[in-house]
Amino acid sequence: xxPTEGLTDGKAAIPLYQQVIDIxxxxxxxGAYKAGARIPNEFELAxxxxxxxxxxxxxxEELVQQGYLTKxxxxxxxxxxxxxxxxxxxxxxxxxxxxxxxxxGMEPGARVISRKILPADSTEAQxxxxxxxxxxxxxxxxxxxxxVPVMLENNIYVYxxxxxxxxxxxxxxxxxxxxxxxxxxTPAFTDPCTLEIACASPEVARLLxxxxxxxxxxxxxxxxxxxxxPFIIGRQRIVGSRYVFDI
Amino acid sequence: xxPTEGLTDGKAAIPLYQQVIDIxxxxxxxGAYKAGARIPNEFELAxxxxxxxxxxxxxxEELVQQGYLTKxxxxxxxxxxxxxxxxxxxxxxxxxxxxxxxxxGMEPGARVISRKILPADSTEAQxxxxxxxxxxxxxxxxxxxxxVPVMLENNIYVYxxxxxxxxxxxxxxxxxxxxxxxxxxTPAFTDPCTLEIACASPEVARLLxxxxxxxxxxxxxxxxxxxxxPFIIGRQRIVGSRYVFDI
Numbered sequence: 164x165x166p167t168e169g170l171t172d173g174k175a176a177i178p179l180y181q182q183v184i185d186i187x188x189x190x191x192x193x194g195a196y197k198a199g200a201r202i203p204n205e206f207e208l209a210x211x212x213x214x215x216x217x218x219x220x221x222x223x224e225e226l227v228q229q230g231y232l233t234k235x236x237x238x239x240x241x242x243x244x245x246x247x248x249x250x251x252x253x254x255x256x257x258x259x260x261x262x263x264x265x266x267x268g269m270e271p272g273a274r275v276i277s278r279k280i281l282p283a284d285s286t287e288a289q290x291x292x293x294x295x296x297x298x299x300x301x302x303x304x305x306x307x308x309x310x311v312p313v314m315l316e317n318n319i320y321v322y323x324x325x326x327x328x329x330x331x332x333x334x335x336x337x338x339x340x341x342x343x344x345x346x347x348x349t350p351a352f353t354d355p356c357t358l359e360i361a362c363a364s365p366e367v368a369r370l371l372x373x374x375x376x377x378x379x380x381x382x383x384x385x386x387x388x389x390x391x392x393p394f395i396i397g398r399q400r401i402v403g404s405r406y407v408f409d410i
Numbered sequence: 411x412x413p414t415e416g417l418t419d420g421k422a423a424i425p426l427y428q429q430v431i432d433i434x435x436x437x438x439x440x441g442a443y444k445a446g447a448r449i450p451n452e453f454e455l456a457x458x459x460x461x462x463x464x465x466x467x468x469x470x471e472e473l474v475q476q477g478y479l480t481k482x483x484x485x486x487x488x489x490x491x492x493x494x495x496x497x498x499x500x501x502x503x504x505x506x507x508x509x510x511x512x513x514x515g516m517e518p519g520a521r522v523i524s525r526k527i528l529p530a531d532s533t534e535a536q537x538x539x540x541x542x543x544x545x546x547x548x549x550x551x552x553x554x555x556x557x558v559p560v561m562l563e564n565n566i567y568v569y570x571x572x573x574x575x576x577x578x579x580x581x582x583x584x585x586x587x588x589x590x591x592x593x594x595x596t597p598a599f600t601d602p603c604t605l606e607i608a609c610a611s612p613e614v615a616r617l618l619x620x621x622x623x624x625x626x627x628x629x630x631x632x633x634x635x636x637x638x639x640p641f642i643i644g645r646q647r648i649v650g651s652r653y654v655f656d657i
Binding site: 177185228283295355356357359360361362380384404406 | 424425428475477516529531532541542602603604605606607609611625626627650652653654655656657
């Protein structure tokens with residue numbers, strides 16, 4: 164049971180439900196309430212915090228909204244797995260998905276969905292500095308954190324410079340690291356890197372194990388290497404409920 | 411009618427539907443197809459581009475997905491208003507919404523929804539370096555671009571230092587500029603600034619003129635001033651279909 168000392172009486176400046184929210188968040192962040200576990204019901208929480216059920220209900224509703232808890236009809240209220248935090252620093256630092264996972268104490272994974280050779284459209288050709296129609300190789304992978312699908316990643320390279328990607332073993336490893344080992348090139352900064360909201364199409368939803376129409380981040384990044392040469396176009400669809408950008 | 415010279419024949423490296431997409435995008439970006447206008451129907455486009463209707467249909471579907479066009483049942487296909495582009499630079503540059511609009515050639519607007527004096531919770535108190543329960547003033551405004559609601563903005567200041575905000579005229583102007591003129595302080599960088607996806611509650615949906623459940627960016631930013639003193643907490647809900655972050 165969580166301690167009740169944090170709760171001041173009804174005259175305090177902080178609303179009671181806010182105090183209950185803070186206590187439950189602390190229980191989750193400290194690991195007292197673990198991811199996937201059911202928390203005590205309204206009656207039990209009201210009793211242990213010495214507050215009314217309406218107060219507990221309001222706190223729980225707020226925590227559901229904030230993504231900490233999920234209510235399951237007839238089963239109770241459960242602690243969500245923590246969202247993945249990925250720090251994107253502009254222009255001078257590029258964090259790979261694998262590194263982002265490790266920083267968050269999660270195990271990165273990757274599954275290759277397709278490798279396609281496609282002709283450069285006008286935007287792609289202009290970025291890479293090649294004629295329209297030049298062969299590009301697009302590697303499509305589902306990226307997972309602790310086994311949970313988090314993003315559908317499309318990384319696009321000039322085929323001629325990176326033909327080895329058509330057969331390389333790209334499951335469960337960083338493609339940035341793999342390409343670096345082959346070519347010595349590292350994605351150093353992005354310009355531009357845009358972030359929009361998209362909704363999951365049926366195919367994307369299936370690959371990411373989310374409902375059709377689920378809101379996703381759509382990130383398009385144009386990566387340059389350390390010599391400021393155009394290098395990679397990344398087009399990622401990222402599950403909104405599993406991701407926080409720290410920009 | 412758009413020019414057809416851009417279209418190469420069926421043997422070209424670029425798929426025909428991609429060429430049609432590029433042409434229609436150019437027509438939109440150049441203003442030949444204006445925001446809100448109906449574009450020619452499938453038959454007309456197929457004829458003027460000398461391609462099949464299936465090709466035109468695929469191009470239009472892709473442009474709808476990308477947010478350039480909207481289909482209205484029984485009425486035709488219409489050009490969407492351009493998305494607002496806002497450049498957020500991390501740590502050393504903070505762009506106000508008003509400036510972001512002007513850079514995009516759009517007229518910024520603001521409507522005050524509420525001003526509330528609220529007690530600092532533990533996160534807020536820690537950031538501002540004040541005791542929990544200290545009075546904060548939260549100014550809630552709907553921000554518009556060319557009259558269209560784009561974000562619901564909550565800017566939170568320490569009340570004691572910024573009591574003038576409770577009566578200040580804050581419609582249709584930058585709150586950053588207003589506060590600068592009163593205090594000499596400018597938001598200089600954010601740490602942290604997080605970006606998540608949220609869905610519009612009924613109240614938020616009403617204020618932003620979007621359907622309930624519409625996906626929104628939820629941005630939480632902790633602003634410091636030029637002397638690295640904690641200054642403002644911003645909590646913005648931003649309409650996904652009206653916004654692009656350039657990070």
